[in-house]
Amino acid sequence: MLHKLYDWIDERLDITPIWRDIADHEVPEHVNPAHHFSAFVYCFGGLTFFVTVIQVLSGMFLTMYYVPDIVNAWESVKYLQTQVAHGQIVRGMHHWGASVVIVMIFLHTLRVFFQGAYKKPRELNWIVGVLLFFVMLGLGFTGYLLPWDNKAFFATQVGLEIAESVPYIGGDLKTLLAGDPEIVGAKTLARFFAIHVFFLPAALFALMGAHFIMIRRQGISGPL
Amino acid sequence: MQRGKGMKFVGDSRVPDKESRNKIPKDYSEYPGRTEAFWPNFLLKEWLVGAVFLIGFLCLVAAAPSPLEQQADPNNSSYIPLPDWYFLFLYELLKYEYAAAEYVVIGTVIIPGLGFGALLLAPFLDVGPDRKPSKRPIATGLMILGVAATIWLTYKSAAHVNWDERADYSVEAVPDVEIDEEHPGYEVFANNCLSCHGDSLQGNPGLGPSLVGIPYNEDQIKDIAQNGIGEMPSDQFDGTDEELNQLAEFIVSTNEQAAGEGEDSEEDSH
Numbered sequence: 028m029l030h031k032l033y034d035w036i037d038e039r040l041d042i043t044p045i046w047r048d049i050a051d052h053e054v055p056e057h058v059n060p061a062h063h064f065s066a067f068v069y070c071f072g073g074l075t076f077f078v079t080v081i082q083v084l085s086g087m088f089l090t091m092y093y094v095p096d097i098v099n100a101w102e103s104v105k106y107l108q109t110q111v112a113h114g115q116i117v118r119g120m121h122h123w124g125a126s127v128v129i130v131m132i133f134l135h136t137l138r139v140f141f142q143g144a145y146k147k148p149r150e151l152n153w154i155v156g157v158l159l160f161f162v163m164l165g166l167g168f169t170g171y172l173l174p175w176d177n178k179a180f181f182a183t184q185v186g187l188e189i190a191e192s193v194p195y196i197g198g199d200l201k202t203l204l205a206g207d208p209e210i211v212g213a214k215t216l217a218r219f220f221a222i223h224v225f226f227l228p229a230a231l232f233a234l235m236g237a238h239f240i241m242i243r244r245q246g247i248s249g250p251l
Numbered sequence: 252m253q254r255g256k257g258m259k260f261v262g263d264s265r266v267p268d269k270e271s272r273n274k275i276p277k278d279y280s281e282y283p284g285r286t287e288a289f290w291p292n293f294l295l296k297e298w299l300v301g302a303v304f305l306i307g308f309l310c311l312v313a314a315a316p317s318p319l320e321q322q323a324d325p326n327n328s329s330y331i332p333l334p335d336w337y338f339l340f341l342y343e344l345l346k347y348e349y350a351a352a353e354y355v356v357i358g359t360v361i362i363p364g365l366g367f368g369a370l371l372l373a374p375f376l377d378v379g380p381d382r383k384p385s386k387r388p389i390a391t392g393l394m395i396l397g398v399a400a401t402i403w404l405t406y407k408s409a410a411h412v413n414w415d416e417r418a419d420y421s422v423e424a425v426p427d428v429e430i431d432e433e434h435p436g437y438e439v440f441a442n443n444c445l446s447c448h449g450d451s452l453q454g455n456p457g458l459g460p461s462l463v464g465i466p467y468n469e470d471q472i473k474d475i476a477q478n479g480i481g482e483m484p485s486d487q488f489d490g491t492d493e494e495l496n497q498l499a500e501f502i503v504s505t506n507e508q509a510a511g512e513g514e515d516s517e518e519d520s521h
């Protein structure tokens with residue numbers, strides 16, 4: 028049945044090459060933890076991806092309840108946390124996932140760095156990787172404001188002051204993020220929400236796509 | 252590098268060099284060592300690792316509900332800001348004299364800029380052919396230094412935080428009491444005590460404790476309002492005896508109501 032379906036689609040679209048590109052490749056001995064336990068360090072990239080998937084899915088469910096305005100944001104989070112069935116689990120996954128993903132991306136960066144895997148010919152992938160790191164930090168920063176509790180508000184205020192201290196562009200940068208040169212308020216929350224759920228995820232997906240295409244194209248770096 | 256039947260590659264990647272492009276790369280089964288097919292053998296193992304990871308992660312989520320503090324109050328001037336833990340290093344860095352005040356650009360732009368800039372450009376700064384960490388001591392050393400500094404700053408910042416006091420910021424720390432703002436004593440409270448004990452008796456971290464669930468009767472509260480207690484200074488109350496009575500009555504009745512509610516909700520849960 029499945030085979031017939033596959034053949035039917037394949038006849039029209041010739042999907043076999045795509046399939047081969049995605050799944051049909053070798054896993055060399057030196058990255059396989061089944062053969063060398065120390066090869067678990069190669070798992071960190073995959074685990075980063077796994078937690079990212081958790082973040083995207085749990086985040087999608089959070090937006091079913093979350094209301095991005097300063098009157099309702101906090102109430103909606105509190106309602107989700109205390110009244111909605113499994114709301115606490117979904118919020119918990121997104122909350123702890125945000126920390127775990129930073130740990131994983133950090134460990135992944137260290138493994139790539141200490142193995143010298145960023146050297147020729149993988150320079151470009153390293154740069155894409157560091158950009159991914161920045162995007163992740165940006166997601167953490169913008170997401171922290173969204174519950175609109177005291178912690179969120181005052182940390183964001185500090186963050187915006189840091190942005191403001193940048194020479195020349197600092198003031199504009201702060202206004203761009205906060206929506207106002209002085210006030211951290213309704214506009215700030217709306218902007219952070221937009222950045223957190225549209226702008227940065229778009230950048231994240233584009234960069235991850237580039238990252239994975241480059242990995243498949245070049246294969247994993249050889250043993251040290 | 253020479254591999255296979257005269258195949259030349261760019262470094263050790265699978266991208267063939269110019270001359271040997273467009274030839275079919277060799278099958279993975281011809282790779283040396285105990286090479287395994289990604290599909291389905293290796294993917295199955297990856298899923299097992301993923302499942303174990305997911306179980307551990309869900310245990311964490313179930314064991315530690317994510318925190319929520321009281322609703323943002325921009326006028327709360329005593330609140331001590333705290334960023335998420337992975338920004339603590341920057342937060343701590345800005346406390347150093349030469350990274351703060353008129354030097355703040357050093358702390359916010361120059362030091363992080365150099366650090367992350369070097370990270371971004373690592374492949375062009377460390378251009379030697381060697382990959383082993385021991386064969387590129389400068390890169391390795393700088394990275395260890397950077398990681399150690401980040402961990403140290405994060406640790407120092409977290410050690411400063413008074414976690415017990417921060418627990419008062421949480422929503423759970425607010426007892427569920429209805430504040431009767433119509434009560435004549437409320438206005439007296441707002442004028443004399445609110446600055447330290449909060450607008451709904453919830454307390455104000457660092458200034459004064461919550462006044463919900465205290466064991467005092469009206470006379471004792473009148474005494475505390477005039478003579479202070481422990482760290483609370485004396486003469487906080489300023490007004491007539493009539494107002495003092497209203498104030499004490501307000502605090503006690505709010506406490507009685509809170510205690511009554513506690514019993515109710517216990518009954519509900521049976």
Ligand code: HEM
Nearest residue numbers: 069072073075076136139144152153156157159160247248
């Ligand atoms: C969303 C974040 C990221 C995801 C999902 C991700 C995923 C992956 C995966 C699955 C691999 C295959 C090897 C492995 O798992 O170790 C990989 C390799 C690689 N990653 Fe990442 N990564 C991310 C961020 C980064 C960052 C922050 C850097 C560096 C600053 C980086 C640099 C690299 C490089 C250079 C390789 C090739 C390594 C080699 O061939 O040995 N990546 N990445």
